Amino acid sequence: MIEARHLSKLYSRGVYALRDLNLTIAKGEFLFLTGPSGAGKSTLLRLLLREELPSEGEVTVAGRNLSVLSSQEVQAYRRSLGFVFQDFRLIPRMSVFQNVAFVMRVLGVPVPVQQRRTFQMLKWVGLQHRMNALPDELSGGEQQRIAIARALVNEPQLVLADEPTGNLDPDLSLEIMNLLREINARGTTVVVATHDRELIRRVGRRAVTLDHGRITEVG
Amino acid sequence: MAALRYAVEEAVASLWRGRRSAVLSIGTIAVALFVLGAFLVLTVNLERLAADWSQAAELSVFLADEVGADQQRAIEEALATGPVVASRAFVSQSDALARFKQMFSDLAASADALDANPLPASYEVRLQPGVTGEAVEELASRLRQVPGVADVRYDRQWLDRLLAAVALIRRIGFALGALLTVAAGLTVGNVVRLALHARRDEIVIMQLVGAPTAYVRGPFIVEGVLQGGLGALVALLALGVAFWATQAPYLVPLAAALNMTAVAFLPFITAIYLMLGGMLVGCLGGILATRSESR
Structure with a gap:
């Protein structure tokens, strides 16, 4: 599913965020990226989201070399992804329902389909009763569940999550991980960046440890 | 959509x-x-x-006091209806005087006191709408050459x-x-x-x-x-x-x-x-x- 070859990312100050990284992630895999702050976890996710381009090497996702995509191909590629961030990134002026339906709305999905799928997703994350609330009225855990519902409503082949439990307590963190495990069980590839080793231990999936932009441990 | x-x-x-x-x-x-x-x-x-x-624009051709029939015919030929001239009307000396008396009734008595009619005969020429100033100027200068024409006046300049x-x-x-x-x-x-x-x-x-x-x-x-x-x-x-x-x-x-x-x-x-x-x-x-x- 994901193939990174001699991947490097050099920032202008001469600091390598990633250095000669080689990594293969199989289709349907659930993988943790871990390591201390500044290890390069978020940089790798940004390259996978095609928010940035590698300085050297290349990364291929589902056969697409991300370095050579046109802006329209980038749009099409991102539509096949789901993403979850530490800070949730919900649109504050939109209701919970609108936030989840937003992706389908801008993709021109017919309204009845939007409504049906949004409701199904909200039910799945257990927040259908809060669908008219604004994000600010929800707790952190609830907001992250909404963000996950939004990431998955479009049935992506790949879900990227950057410290999705960074703002949550251990019980809520596990709850979020269970949602991601559930979607993984249905065949979606999931990549989660986290520095929480305890969480990785509790979830028990393959983890790749990064430090100073290099892989130091695969387990 | x-x-x-x-x-x-x-x-x-x-x-x-x-x-x-x-x-x-x-x-x-x-x-x-x-x-x-x-x-x-x-x-x-x-x-x-x-x-x-421009619709109301007129060209006035004043005639000399002694104008012969031949001269008048030549003037009329120059004023034939065409791309510049739309129509023309002859105003004789007596017509002009009558008009003067009508417009300035106060002065009618003093006009009668004169031995001879001082007003010249003229042609009032209506111009075609949209005629350029140059064409009118050209017609005016041509008319000034014709014997028997005393003066040519027109309000085209204002326009x-x-x-x-x-x-x-x-x-x-x-x-x-x-x-x-x-x-x-x-x-x-x-x-x-x-x-x-x-x-x-x-x-x-x-x-x-x-x-x-x-x-x-x-x-x-x-x-x-x-x-x-x-x-x-x-x-x-x-x-x-x-x-x-x-x-x-x-x-x-x-x-x-x-x-x-x-x-x-x-x-x-x-x-x-x-x-x-x-x-x-x-x-x-x-x-x-x-x-x-x-x-």
Whole structure:
């Protein structure tokens, strides 16, 4: 599913965020990226989201070399992804329902389909009763569940999550991980960046440890 | 189609949220188009005045006191109906005197006291509408060469001056309107940029989910178009109200004094063009804002 070859990312100050990284992630895999702050976890996710381009090497996702995509191909590629961030990134002026339906709305999905799928997703994350609330009225855990519902409503082949439990307590963190495990069980590839080793231990999936932009441990 | 609907819905909502700054840009567009529109009303009416005057334009050919039948025939030949001359009428010396007595009844008695009729006979020539000043000047100088012609007078010069003034006023109006329109476009651009700035997070999210460019930029461009259209509408309404308010006390007496039938408002098609112009300016402002912001 994901193939990174001699991947490097050099920032202008001469600091390598990633250095000669080689990594293969199989289709349907659930993988943790871990390591201390500044290890390069978020940089790798940004390259996978095609928010940035590698300085050297290349990364291929589902056969697409991300370095050579046109802006329209980038749009099409991102539509096949789901993403979850530490800070949730919900649109504050939109209701919970609108936030989840937003992706389908801008993709021109017919309204009845939007409504049906949004409701199904909200039910799945257990927040259908809060669908008219604004994000600010929800707790952190609830907001992250909404963000996950939004990431998955479009049935992506790949879900990227950057410290999705960074703002949550251990019980809520596990709850979020269970949602991601559930979607993984249905065949979606999931990549989660986290520095929480305890969480990785509790979830028990393959983890790749990064430090100073290099892989130091695969387990 | 779905993209357009989305853009319009979002633009209307955004315009309502940012209505305070939107009032600013709608106001500037309205002022710019009001000035442009006022100049257009002025030139439309001056053009009508010029047209009225050209219809009434006359050339007077005064004859010498002793003019022979041959000479008169030659003059009439020169005044044959054609591309310059529409028609002509002969005014004999006695006709001229009778007309004089009628117009200046106070002086009728003193005119009678004279031994001989001092007024010359003349031809009053009506010109074809739309004849150029050069053609009339050419006819006049040709007539002056004909024996028996004492003098040739015509009011074409006034008309040419009026037409030149109309052209100048129109140019000034367009220059001023263009300047204000550029200012209005930049204001719209800035207001749209404010709206864009307020929704930056949303735009980032849209880009991350792979929303097509039409969905990301469309609402802001439509917002510019709406601001432009609303500004033009305000300008037209203000122009209409100003016209209506000045019509009875000023415009109607002015028209009567100038021998005009009536003072006209902007033709419908010009109003439509003003409206479209406002929308175009708004659209360009919106494009400008989304371009500079996405860079």
